Amino acid sequence: MSDLQRFYLTTAIAYANSRPGLHTLYEVVGADAIARWHRMHGHETFFLTGTDEYSVNIATTAAKLGKTPKAFVDEMVALYRTAEEAIGIAPDRFIRTTDPDHMRAVHEMIRRAHANGDLYQGTYEGWYCPNEGFRAPSDLVEDATGVHCPNHPGVELQWLTERNWFFRLSAYQERLERYYADHPDWVQPEYRKNEMLGFIRQGLEDFSVSREKAPWGIPFPIMPDGSSSQLPDGSWNPEAGTVYVWFDALTNYVTGVGFPDDPDRFAGRWPADLHIIGKDINRLHTIMWPAMLMSAGLPLPREVWVHGWLLVQGERMSKSRGNFLDPTDVAAALGTDGARYVLLREVAFDRDTDVSWDSFVRRYNADLANDFGNLVNRSLSMTARYLGGERPAPRSPDEAPLAVAWRAAHAAHEAKLSGYFLHDALAALWEFVGAANRFVDAEQPWVLAKSVREGDQAAAARLRDVLGDLLEACRLVGFAAAPFIPTVAPRLADQLGVPYPYAADGNGGPPLDELLRWGSGPAGGRIGVPTPLFPRLETEAQLASRDEPASRDEPASPAQA
C-alpha cells in the first residue's frame, strides 16, 4: 500500500453525571489499545473520546448541589481526565458536548435534516418521570396505585404532551435495510447486528429531536415557522427549545474531526473507521445515527463494535447499583499497565464478563508477574550472570525453535486483534510466553553455564544461542503487547538494552511489523539492570493464610501493597 493509511476511532462519550467507574472506562481502554496499535503501525490515527454533558438530569443534580450545570460538569470532566490519565488513555481529542464547535456541528446537522425535509412539527406524549424524562411504556411498572418509574417508584409520573420537532426515521427503513445488506460486517459482533435488523424490520417510527422543557441543552436553531432561532444579539431564542440529547451526543463523532468548520480536515477523516460502544446504546448508533448521517448527506461509519458489560456476581456493574470499581484504585493497585492488561485480557471484548478484584489479581499474577515478568527477569538475570551483561544475538529464524513458535503466535495475535477480539489476541501472545518458559527449562542454561565453567566450548556457544533467543522472545512480546502495556514496554526495552522508538502515545518509530520480525532487534550491546516489571501481588486468600498457624515457620515478609 503506497498511500498513508488513516484510522479514525471513537468511544461513546461518557455521561458526565457522576464520577467515572471502571465499566465506563473499559471501552476507552480497549479503544486506546486499538488506537496505539494503529499508531505503532504508522497509520495516521485519530482517537476521539469525551463526555456527554447535557441533560435535565445533570441540571437537576447540579442545582441540588447549588452549582451551575457547567461548573458541575467541569468537575466531573476533571475526574474523568484524571482517571483516564491514571490508566494510560491518550486520546487525540477529548471532546465535550459543551465545546463551542460542537454546537455548530449540531446546528448544521439539524439544518441539513430540515433542509432535506426530514424534520416536521409534531406532538409527543407519554409518561414523564421528573427525574428521568419521558419513559417507554415497557420501562414502567404498573400496580394497583398506578404507573411508576422502576427507578423512582415513589415519584408520581405525569402524562405530558410536548410540541416537538420530529425526525422522519420511518423514511429511512428501506435505506437502512439496504445498507445492512450491502455492508454485512458493519455491526459487530454479528448477533448484535441481527438484533438491530430485527428491530428495523418491525418498522421504524419517527422520533422527536427537540425538547421544550430542557433548558440545559444545545439551543434548537430553528423556529416552528422554519426561520432561524438566533436573535440579533447572537443568543438563541429559548422559545425554540433545545436539541434532544441523543441527537446532540451522536453528532460528536463528526464534530471531533472538523465538521462543519474545517471541510478539508473533515473530508480527510470522515467516515469513522470504528465506533466502539456498549450494547445498551446499540440502537442509537446503528439505526438512528446512520439515518441522521444519510439525512445530512454524509457517509456512514465503516464499523460499529458493540462490547458487553462488566458484571459483578452476574449483575451489571453500574453507578446506580453502586457495585462499581474505581478505575483509579485499580490502576493504583495493579499499575497503569497491569490494570489495562487485566481489564482487556480478563474481560471478553464481545460479551459480558463477570469480574472481581480477586479475578483481576489472579490474572495479574498468573500472566504478568509469573509468566511474562518472570520470563524477562530470569532471562536478563542469566544474561547478567553468565555473560556479564553482554547481549548475544538470537539465532536465525531457521535455527531458533522459538522463531517458529513466534511466527504462529504473531499471526494469531494480529488476526484476533484486527477482528477486535482483544482478549483472544492477548491469549495468543501469551501462548508464546509459555513456549519461551518451556524453552528455558528444556535448555537449562544453568547446566550449560556449569559446563562452560568446566571448559566446554560447545556449551559456551549453546548458552549464547539460548539466551540470545530468549532475549529476542522478550523483545518481541514487549513490542507486540506495547499497545496494551504502553508504560512498561519502554522500560522493558531499556532493560533489554534495545531502543524504544515510539512516543508516549505510540506515534513515531518504524511500522511495528518491522520490529516484530524475529531477529530484527539491534545486534550486540549490553542489557540494563534486571528489575521486576510486574511485582507479584498477594491475593486476599493468601494474605489471610499468613495469619494461620500452619505457616508460622515461614517468616512473614511484608506484604506488597
Place this chain on the structure above:
RNA sequence: GGCGGAGUAGCUCAGUGGUAGAGCAGGGGACUCAUAAGCCCUUGGUCGGUGGUUCGAAUCCGCCCUCCGCUACCA
C-alpha cells in the same frame, strides 16, 4: 407473546458426527536461572433432561427444563 442465543471439570470458556479439551484454582514431583516464579505429572465432567436419526452424537432432529439478549424517545 414474537425473534435470537446459551446450558461441557470448582471458575472462565474452546470443541458442530468417530474413544471428552484449555487456562486458572486444587494435589504430587524433579530442578534452581528467576518476582517461592517457571517446568513435569495429576485429581476432577453420566457434555441441562428426555426421545429419536446413525455403525457411532457434546456435536444432527423432536419435546421439556433453566438462564440470557433484542422487542424505541433517562443519558
